[in-house]
Amino acid sequence: xxxxxxxxxxxxxxxxxxxxxxxxxxxxxxxxxxxxxxxxxxxxxxxxxxxxxxxxxxxxxxxxxxxxxxxxxxxxxxxxxxxxxxxxxxxxxxxxxxxxxxxxxxxxxxxxxxxxxxxxxxxxxxxxxxxxxxxxxxxxxxxxxxxxxxxxxxxxxxxxxxxxxxxxxxxxxxxxxxxxxxxxxxxxxxxxxxxxxxxxxxxxxxxxxxxxxxxxxxxxxxxxxxxxxxxxxxxxxxxxxxxxxxxxxxxxxxxxxxxxxxxxxxxxxxxxxxxxxxxxxxxxxxxxxxxxxxxxxxxxxxxxxxxxxx
Amino acid sequence: xxxxxxxxxxxxxxxxxxxxxxxxxxxxxxxxxxxxxxxxxxxxxxxxxxxxxxxxxxxxxxxxxxxxxxxxxxxxxxxxxxxxxxxxxxxxxxxxxxxxxxxxxxxxxxxxxxxxxxxxxxxxxxxxxxxxxxxxxxxxxxxxxxxxxxxxxxxxxxxxxxxxxxxxxxxxxxxxxxxxxxxxxxxxxxxxxxxxxxxxxxxxxxxxxxxxxxxxxxxxxxxxxxxxxxxxxxxxxxxxxxxxxxxxxxxxxxxxxxxxxxxxxxxxxxxxxxxxxxxxxxxxxxxxxxxxxxxxxxxxxxxxxxxxxxxxxxxxxxxxxxxxxxxxxxxxxxxxxxxxxxxxxxxxxxxxxxxxxxxxxxxxxxxxxxxxxxxxxxxxxxxxxxxxxxxxxxxxxxxxxxxxxxxxxxxxxxxxxxxxxxxxxxxxxxxxxxxxxxxxxxxxxxxxxxxxxxxxxxxxxxxxxxxxxx
Numbered sequence: 001x002x003x004x005x006x007x008x009x010x011x012x013x014x015x016x017x018x019x020x021x022x023x024x025x026x027x028x029x030x031x032x033x034x035x036x037x038x039x040x041x042x043x044x045x046x047x048x049x050x051x052x053x054x055x056x057x058x059x060x061x062x063x064x065x066x067x068x069x070x071x072x073x074x075x076x077x078x079x080x081x082x083x084x085x086x087x088x089x090x091x092x093x094x095x096x097x098x099x100x101x102x103x104x105x106x107x108x109x110x111x112x113x114x115x116x117x118x119x120x121x122x123x124x125x126x127x128x129x130x131x132x133x134x135x136x137x138x139x140x141x142x143x144x145x146x147x148x149x150x151x152x153x154x155x156x157x158x159x160x161x162x163x164x165x166x167x168x169x170x171x172x173x174x175x176x177x178x179x180x181x182x183x184x185x186x187x188x189x190x191x192x193x194x195x196x197x198x199x200x201x202x203x204x205x206x207x208x209x210x211x212x213x214x215x216x217x218x219x220x221x222x223x224x225x226x227x228x229x230x231x232x233x234x235x236x237x238x239x240x241x242x243x244x245x246x247x248x249x250x251x252x253x254x255x256x257x258x259x260x261x262x263x264x265x266x267x268x269x270x271x272x273x274x275x276x277x278x279x280x281x282x283x284x285x286x287x288x289x290x291x292x293x294x295x296x297x298x299x300x301x302x303x304x305x306x307x308x309x310x
Numbered sequence: 311x312x313x314x315x316x317x318x319x320x321x322x323x324x325x326x327x328x329x330x331x332x333x334x335x336x337x338x339x340x341x342x343x344x345x346x347x348x349x350x351x352x353x354x355x356x357x358x359x360x361x362x363x364x365x366x367x368x369x370x371x372x373x374x375x376x377x378x379x380x381x382x383x384x385x386x387x388x389x390x391x392x393x394x395x396x397x398x399x400x401x402x403x404x405x406x407x408x409x410x411x412x413x414x415x416x417x418x419x420x421x422x423x424x425x426x427x428x429x430x431x432x433x434x435x436x437x438x439x440x441x442x443x444x445x446x447x448x449x450x451x452x453x454x455x456x457x458x459x460x461x462x463x464x465x466x467x468x469x470x471x472x473x474x475x476x477x478x479x480x481x482x483x484x485x486x487x488x489x490x491x492x493x494x495x496x497x498x499x500x501x502x503x504x505x506x507x508x509x510x511x512x513x514x515x516x517x518x519x520x521x522x523x524x525x526x527x528x529x530x531x532x533x534x535x536x537x538x539x540x541x542x543x544x545x546x547x548x549x550x551x552x553x554x555x556x557x558x559x560x561x562x563x564x565x566x567x568x569x570x571x572x573x574x575x576x577x578x579x580x581x582x583x584x585x586x587x588x589x590x591x592x593x594x595x596x597x598x599x600x601x602x603x604x605x606x607x608x609x610x611x612x613x614x615x616x617x618x619x620x621x622x623x624x625x626x627x628x629x630x631x632x633x634x635x636x637x638x639x640x641x642x643x644x645x646x647x648x649x650x651x652x653x654x655x656x657x658x659x660x661x662x663x664x665x666x667x668x669x670x671x672x673x674x675x676x677x678x679x680x681x682x683x684x685x686x687x688x689x690x691x692x693x694x695x696x697x698x699x700x701x702x703x704x705x706x707x708x709x710x711x712x713x714x715x716x717x718x719x720x721x722x723x724x725x726x727x728x729x730x731x732x733x734x735x736x737x738x739x740x741x742x743x744x745x746x747x748x749x750x751x752x753x754x755x756x757x758x759x760x761x762x763x764x765x766x767x768x769x770x771x772x773x774x775x776x777x778x779x780x
Contacts, residue, residue: 049600049779049780052600052604053603053604053607054600054603054604054779054780055779055780056779069604069607070607070608072607073312074312075604075605075606075607076604076605081604083597083600083604084597084600086596086597087596087597087598087600087601088596088598089323089327089592089593089596089598090596091327091328091329092323092326092327093326096322096323096326097326099322099326100319100320100322100323100326101319101601101605103315103318103319103322104315104316104319104605104606105315105605106312106315144601
């Protein structure tokens with residue numbers, strides 16, 4: 001297996017008057033899990049369909065290991081994909097679903113046995129797929145993506161409908177795939193699903209990339225070196241800290257957010273001014289908070305504006 | 311090569327949906343068992359064996375008014391036909407000279423004759439017909455030498471041109487020969503009306519071994535009440551009805567054509583059409599088409615593989631059913647005493663292979679329409695409307711023949727012509743309808759029409775499939 005990067009360069013796509021993709025550009029490189037995040041309608045599924053050659057782009061291109069998908073002779077050996085776990089004929093058994101896919105790639109029954117074992121579906125393999133739970137369908141879809149032992153894997157919303165046990169299994173599984181130097185691209189509309197699993201995130205909104213960075217950098221940027229101070233005398237505390245050169249914003253009734261000053265120095269200043277305080281906590285943003293910071297104005301389909309406390 | 315693997319994958323897809331493989335098996339079974347239904351209705355009636363058979367074993371019409379003398383050796387007879395008319399103007403009303411091998415029904419004969427609307431001809435042994443180059447000739451001559459008969463025509467009784475020379479094997483030395491008049495029913499729409507023709511003959515001149523007895527008149531075969539002859543000053547006035555020709559389906563009411571035994575094709579077609587359409591529309595319905603096209607991005611090949619698998623499966627199942635059903639049922643219904651129009655083995659084989667090929671071509675047609683329309687209900691409706699419906703209409707016996715012929719000429723069901731096992735003789739006017747087992751196009755021409763529709767639908771499907779986002 002040689003390395004294969006999923007390259008997406010300048011994709012544009014319109015459906016009638018709707019712009020689905022507006023210059024989508026990113027890479028998913030070998031050896032890491034790349035999270036592909038954005039609200040519904042941001043263009044994630046469209047991008048994936050274009051990568052697979054299912055939809056044609058108006059401009060730009062997508063390549064797998066340097067080659068357009070449609071030029072691959074046995075494409076599932078280069079890129080394994082799961083777009084829609086429910087895309088099954090309900091009367092066909094899971095095993096036969098994998099078998100025709102395998103045969104189309106010049107692979108045999110032995111490989112079908114291997115992947116069905118790998119995802120833990122061996123017992124249900126001979127039953128009609130129409131009777132599978134959504135979680136079982138996700139596993140079957142992942143088995144299909146792995147059939148060709150591809151260097152690149154792409155999953156669209158794989159956690160949907162999975163039970164907690166399945167989610168834990170899949171996270172570990174995808175990390176292991178990245179550990180084998182595969183490029184793993186996982187889309188989600190929930191950043192929290194990617195926490196602790198993705199190395200890198202591509203955040204998209206309105207058909208283009210908003211942020212493309214490592215998870216560590218993203219969280220650091222969102223955290224912004226803020227320290228939360230819990231105090232019974234917020235007004236006095238704020239006055240003392242501002243006088244000492246810090247930036248202060250009220251966080252809630254008896255909490256203050258403090259920037260531009262380390263926690264130790266805050267403690268000194270408050271103690272010196274005789275202001276009581278009960279807690280000093282360096283703030284660390286979650287990936288989800290970072291995501292909301294980024295996508296606040298990129299969400300197209302949100303029910304109603306909700307109050308966000310900083 | 312990647313093509314066999316693609317075929318293998320599409321075959322796995324097909325066989326792994328039980329309803330599809332089962333559906334095709336049911337279609338084959340319907341073809342195998344369906345004649346039972348037809349037999350349940352008409353099996354008890356055994357009058358069918360009354361069909362008159364000609365020298366080749368085929369059913370014939372053998373009735374005419376005969377004014378004859380005995381010819382005990384070689385000889386010649388010449389006559390002028392001064393006039394021929396019938397009450398309803400049937401074009402195939404006939405008057406002329408005939409040599410008959412014997413009085414039994416279906417006996418060999420040779421005749422030279424004037425027709426009301428088809429010129430001057432020489433006909434023999436019911437099936438054989440040759441036109442004279444001189445359609446306006448009114449003088450006729452028959453010459454017998456042993457079992458060889460020569461027919462000639464002349465416009466003036468002076469210069470003669472030969473129409474044909476025929477052999478009547480086993481012709482006895484002593485035969486009856488003379489004048490004859492006959493007139494088939496006039497074909498009107500989907501029915502026929504009986505007609506009687508009357509001809510004015512001049513005095514016949516004979517040479518050779520004729521008996522000296524006077525001319526005697528008599529009806530051969532049925533229609534006796536309407537014939538007769540009266541000698542006149544310079545000849546005879548003879549009238550008659552009936553025909554001397556191969557029988558058509560309508561002439562032998564209780565009889566079967568081998569093609570009838572493939573009537574189960576209609577039910578099989580419904581099943582095949584539904585299965586074939588669903589093989590592609592369910593891919594769209596469940597989104598599986600994306601899996602298919604991402605596994606094999608060359609879409610034309612995917613369509614070709616699907617078509618190959620469907621055509622192969624339906625052809626194999628169809629052929630398996632027809633090669634068993636046709637001989638089996640022919641044997642069974644003959645055993646029940648039902649007369650079956652004879653058909654040579656090559657014709658039966660063509661009907662068997664052709665029927666399987668029609669099913670296969672319709673399956674591919676359905677696949678193509680399914681690819682274009684995507685939705686199961688829409689696609690099945692469209693395919694049924696363009697194949698099953700015209701088939702059904704074409705088989706309705708009381709549909710006006712022009713409409714039935716239009717359907718079997720210009721719609722995909724033209725392919726059913728491969729099932730024609732009856733011979734359509736140009737010298738016989740009849741109600742030739744698909745319901746009776748006669749199709750307007752030659753077997754492979756009809757199949758070519760069906761293939762044309764299939765190719766067209768496939769081409770559209772290919773363009774659409776390639777251009778459309780999946």
